[in-house]
Amino acid sequence: MSGEMVDQATIVVRSGTGGNGSATFRREKYIPHGGPDGGDGGRGGHVYLVADAEVNTLLPLRYETRFAAEDGGHGSKNRKHGRNGSDLNIAVPPGTIVRAEIHGETYTMDLECPGQRLLVVRGGRGGLGNVHFTTPSRQAPRIAELGEPGEELTLELELKLIADVGLVGFPNAGKSTLLSVISAARPKIASYPFTTLQPNLGVVDVGFERFVVADIPGLIENAHQGVGLGFDFLRHIERTRLLLHVIDAAGVDGRDPVQDFHQINHELRSYHPELAERPQIVVLNKLDLPLAQENLDRLMRDLPLPRSDIFPVAAATHQGIAPLLTRVAQRLRDLPVAFRDPVSPDTPPLTWPVPEVDPNLFAIEREGDGWRVRGIKIERLIRMTNFDQPESLDRVQRVLAASGISQALVDAGVQEGDAVSIAQSSLVWSDTSTYG
Ligand SMILES: Nc1nc2c(ncn2[C@@H]2O[C@H](COP(=O)(O)OP(=O)(O)OP(=O)(O)O)[C@@H](O)[C@H]2O)c(=O)[nH]1
Ligand SMILES: [Mg+2]
Numbered sequence: 001m002s003g004e005m006v007d008q009a010t011i012v013v014r015s016g017t018g019g020n021g022s023a024t025f026r027r028e029k030y031i032p033h034g035g036p037d038g039g040d041g042g043r044g045g046h047v048y049l050v051a052d053a054e055v056n057t058l059l060p061l062r063y064e065t066r067f068a069a070e071d072g073g074h075g076s077k078n079r080k081h082g083r084n085g086s087d088l089n090i091a092v093p094p095g096t097i098v099r100a101e102i103h104g105e106t107y108t109m110d111l112e113c114p115g116q117r118l119l120v121v122r123g124g125r126g127g128l129g130n131v132h133f134t135t136p137s138r139q140a141p142r143i144a145e146l147g148e149p150g151e152e153l154t155l156e157l158e159l160k161l162i163a164d165v166g167l168v169g170f171p172n173a174g175k176s177t178l179l180s181v182i183s184a185a186r187p188k189i190a191s192y193p194f195t196t197l198q199p200n201l202g203v204v205d206v207g208f209e210r211f212v213v214a215d216i217p218g219l220i221e222n223a224h225q226g227v228g229l230g231f232d233f234l235r236h237i238e239r240t241r242l243l244l245h246v247i248d249a250a251g252v253d254g255r256d257p258v259q260d261f262h263q264i265n266h267e268l269r270s271y272h273p274e275l276a277e278r279p280q281i282v283v284l285n286k287l288d289l290p291l292a293q294e295n296l297d298r299l300m301r302d303l304p305l306p307r308s309d310i311f312p313v314a315a316a317t318h319q320g321i322a323p324l325l326t327r328v329a330q331r332l333r334d335l336p337v338a339f340r341d342p343v344s345p346d347t348p349p350l351t352w353p354v355p356e357v358d359p360n361l362f363a364i365e366r367e368g369d370g371w372r373v374r375g376i377k378i379e380r381l382i383r384m385t386n387f388d389q390p391e392s393l394d395r396v397q398r399v400l401a402a403s404g405i406s407q408a409l410v411d412a413g414v415q416e417g418d419a420v421s422i423a424q425s426s427l428v429w430s431d432t433s434t435y436g
Contacts, residue, residue, distance in 0.1 A: 007057055007058050007059070007158070007159035007161075008058060008156070008157060008158040008159065009058040009059075009061035009062045009065070009157045010065065010154065010155070010156050010157070011061050011065045011066070011067060011090075011154075011155050011157065012065060012066050012067070012152060012153070012154050012155075013047045013066075013067045013068070013088075013090070013120055013121055013152070013153055013155060014047070014066075014067070014068040014069070014121065014150050014151070014152045014153075015044050015045060015046055015047050015068075015069050015121035015122055015123045015124065015150035015151050016043075016044025016045035016046075016068070016069040016070045016071040016072060016085030016123045016124065016150050017044045017071045017072065017085075017123075017124045017147050017148065017149045017150045018041050018042065018043055018044045018071075018072045018123065018124035018125045018126040018127060018146075018147025018148045018149075018384075019040075019041025019042045019043075019044075019071065019072035019073045019074040019075060019082030019083075019085075019126050019127065019147045020041045020074045020075065020082075020127045020144065020145070020146050020147050020386075021038060021039070021040050021041050021074075021075045021126070021127035021128045021129035021130065021132075021144035021145045021146075021147075022038030022039055022040075022041075022074060022075040022076050022077060022080075022129045022130065022144055023036070023038045023129070023130040023141070023142055023143060023144035023389070024036070024037055024038040024076070024077035024129075024130070025037060025038075025077075025130075025140065026077075033140055035134070035139070035140075036129075036130040036131050036133070036134055036140065036141055037077050037078055037079050037129075037130075037131060038075055038076070038077065038079070038129035038130040038131060038144050039075035039076055039077070039078070039079045039080040039081045039082070039129045039131070040075045040081050040082065040126050040127065040128050040129045040132075041072050041073065041074050041075045041081075041082040041126035041127040041129075041145075041146075041147045042072030042073045042075075042081060042082035042083045042084040042085065042126045043072050043084045043085065043123050043124070043125060043126050044069065044070070044071050044072045044084075044085045044123030044124040044125075044126075044147065044148070044150045045069030045070040045071075045072075045084070045085035045086045045087045045088055045123045046069060046087045046088075046119055046121065046122050046123045047067060047068075047069050047087070047088045047090065047119075047120050047121045048087060048088070048089050048090065048117045048118060048119055048120065048349060049089075049090050049092050049096070049098060049111060049117065049118045049120055049155070049157075050089045050090065050091055050092070050111075050115070050116070050117050051092060051093070051094040051095075051096065051111040051112070051113060051114050051115065051116045051117075052091035052092065052093070052094070052114065053094060053114035053337075053342070054091075055091045055092060055093045056093050057093060057159065058092065058093065058096065058157050058158075058159050061090075061092070061157060067088055067090055068088070068150075069085055069086065069087055069088040069121075069123060069150070070085035070086045070088075071085050071147070071150070072084055072085045072123065072124070072126050072147055073085075074147075075126070075127070075129040075144070079129070079131055081126075082126055084123075084126075085123055087123070089117075092111060092157060092159075093159055094111065094112060094113060094114045094116075094340070095111075095112060095159055095160045095162055096110075096111045096157055096158070096159050096160070097109070097110055097111075097157070097158045097159075097160055098110075098111065098118060098120070098155055098156070098157055099155070099156040099157075099158075100120070100153050100154065100155050100156070100352070101154070102153070102352055102354055103354070105354075107352050107353065107354070109350060109352070111350075112340050113340040113341060113342055113343050114340075114342040114343070115342040115343040115344070115345060115347070116343050116347075116350065117347075117349040117350065118349060118350045118351070119349040119350070119351050120153060120155060120352075121150065121151040121152070121153050122151065123150060124147050124148030124149050124150050124151075125147070125148040125380075125384070126147055126148075127144060127145030127146050127147045127148070127384055128144065128145045129144050130142070130143055130144045133391070133395075138391075141391060142389055142390075142391055143386075143389050143391035143392050143395060144386065144389075145384040145385070145386070146383070146384050146385065146386050147384070148380060148383055148384050149383055161201050161203070161212050162212065162239065162337075163201060163212045163213060163214035163236070163237065163239070163240050164211040164212050164213070164240060164241050164242065164332055164337075165204075165211055165212070165213045165214070165240055165241070165242045165243070165244055165328060165332070166213075166214050166216065166236070166237030166240035166242075166243050166244070167179060167213060167214065167215045167216065167243075167244050167246055168216070168219060168237065168243050168244070168245050168246070168264055168268065169218060169219070169245060169246035169247060169248075169260075169264060170193075170218050170219065170220065170247075170248065170253070170255070170260055170263075170264065171193030171194050171195070171217070171218025171219075171220065171253075172191070172192070172193050172195075172218065172248060172252065172253055173218065173246040173247060173248045173260075173285060174246055174248065174285040174286060174315045174316070175196070175215050175216075175218070175246045176188065176189045176195060176196050176200070176215050177189050177285075177315040177316055178215075178244070178246060178283065178285070178313075178315040179200060179202045179213055179215040180202075181315050181318055181321060182202065182204045182213065182321060182325060183202025183203055183204050183213060184202065184203070185200050185201065185202030185203075185215070187200040187202075187215055193218055193220075193253075194217055194218060196215060196216065196217045196218070197217060198217075199214050199215065199216045199217075199236045200214070200215040201213070201214055201215075202215065204325065204328075206325045206326060206328070206329040207329070209329045209332075209333075211328070211329065211332055213244070214236055214237055214240065216234070216236055216237060219234075219264055219267050219268075220267075234268075234271045234272070234275070237275070238272065238275065240278070241278075241279070241332060241335040241336070241337065242278065242279050242280070242281065242328065242331055242332060242335060243268075243275075243278050243279070243280045243281070244280075244281055244283055244328070245261065245264060245265075245280050245281070245282045245283065246283045246285055247260050247261055247282060247283065247284055247285060247299075248260070248285055248286055248292075249284040249285060249286055249287060249289075249291075249292035249295050249296065249299060249312070250286040250289040250290075250291040250292035250295070251291060251295065252286065252289070252291075257284070257295055257299055258298070258299060258302045258303065261282065261303055279331060279335065280305065280309070281309045281310075281311065281324070281327060281328060281331065282303060282305055282309060282310045282311065283311050283313055283315075283324060284296065284299055284310065284311065284312045284313065285313055285314070285315050286314060286315075286316070287312045287313060287314045287319065287320065288314035288316065288317050288319065292312075296312060308327070309327070311323065311324040311327065357376060359375070359376035359377040359380075360375070360376075360377055360403065361375055361376070362374060362375030362377075362378055362403065362404075362405055362408070363375065364405075364408055364409060364412050367419075367421055368419075369418070369419065370418050370419030370420060370421060370426075371409060371412070371414060371418060371419070371420045371421065371429075372420075372421045372422070373405055373409075373420060373421070373422045374422075375405075377403075378399070378400075378403065378405060378422055379422060379423040380423075381396065381399055382396070382422045382423040382424075382425050383423050383424065385425075387425065396427075409429065414429050415429070416429065416430060416431050417429065417430075
């Protein structure tokens with residue numbers, strides 16, 4: 001497809017960080033140390049892309065390119081939970097294609113139907129407050145989790161061009177010539193039939209209005225049965241709102257222009273009855289040729305359309321083009337865009353089809369002179385650990401032991417004093433306490 005106007009944008013989205021859990025204690029009269037009463041942090045806001053039928057361009061996203069959902073509120077005393085951060089909805093036009101790279105893989109999602117939502121980045125979890133960390137041996141836990149950090153992702157957005165207008169007609173009628181005159185598209189033009197082998201799209205600006213025109217290969221008798229090239233391409237214009245029916249008014253190829261008109265409509269009807277019912281504007285082309293001038297009165301009389309929808313033009317010499325485009329823009333204003341059916345608001349959002357991984361799995365690799373531990377659960381724990389709290393460090397050590405990670409490090413040959421990196425943190429291995 002060749003379309004000179006590409007509607008695209010690159011944005012960076014960030015989900016909210018979870019709120020921190022609280023490590024507070026009840027204050028009671030006469031009791032020096034009341035029990036733990038620190039509440040949990042709230043979840044960070046998610047970021048969604050939402051296909052919105054009211055939006056028809058990605059242009060605003062070229063000016064505002066960074067988006068962040070709200071962070072979760074921190075937990076506080078009296079077991080008070082932090083507020084969840086508000087989710088952020090970014091409106092995009094239906095027909096937007098979204099691309100992102102996640103863990104080195106590129107994913108592509110299609111937001112085609114109005115109302116469709118894509119969860120692009122999840123908000124971080126809220127940290128647990130100290131009420132969760134009491135054990136029989138530890139009645140006053142001075143430990144609470146940090147909120148999980150939000151995620152950042154770069155999104156490449158591209159709006160699929162959906163043709164508003166389809167060009168139909170016999171081969172050689174001048175469809176591609178017309179497209180090249182009304183848009184910046186540069187389709188191949190030649191004096192033999194079937195010059196156009198692939199659909200071309202062109203964007204047409206008329207005043208403040210803009211529409212997309214699709215040029216398809218010429219149709220011939222029995223195109224609907226797959227004769228010629230028409231069959232494959234009729235589907236490209238199935239969703240257009242208006243057809244521009246281009247007729248060689250001079251009959252250069254020796255056919256009668258009125259018969260051409262009926263023949264093409266017969267092919268459209270046979271392919272899809274609905275396609276023949278689509279509003280049409282007829283373009284009588286090649287009016288620069290004497291034969292076309294001779295045919296003109298008869299054509300105006302015999303074509304079963306109001307005169308206001310028949311336009312004599314000479315595409316090759318750019319004659320008669322302006323009133324034609326004004327009429328097309330005017331007709332389109334009253335023709336609704338054929339969106340896909342909207343999805344109901346309670347439909348769950350789409351998510352990236354990232355393969356599911358057991359969160360307990362971990363892997364150990366060398367990193368410089370030290371080691372790196374990877375794994376969903378252990379990385380999340382580390383991100384949510386407040387290393388200022390000695391009891392949090394104990395907790396990390398217990399998890400490392402219980403999950404088998406410590407043993408795996410030993411088996412791999414970890415030495416006293418080695419750096420062990422997990423997520424953004426670097427710990428120092430100590431044989432005596434596992435971690436120092
Ligand atoms: N004299 C004259 N020739 C024209 C005019 N418009 C197009 N042509 C010629 O008609 C021939 C076919 O033009 P195209 O635009 O390739 O026709 P098409 O309908 O796209 O043809 P296919 O792609 O084969 O279906 C070319 O030689 C053009 O130069 C016109 O207004 N006047
Ligand atoms: Mg062509």
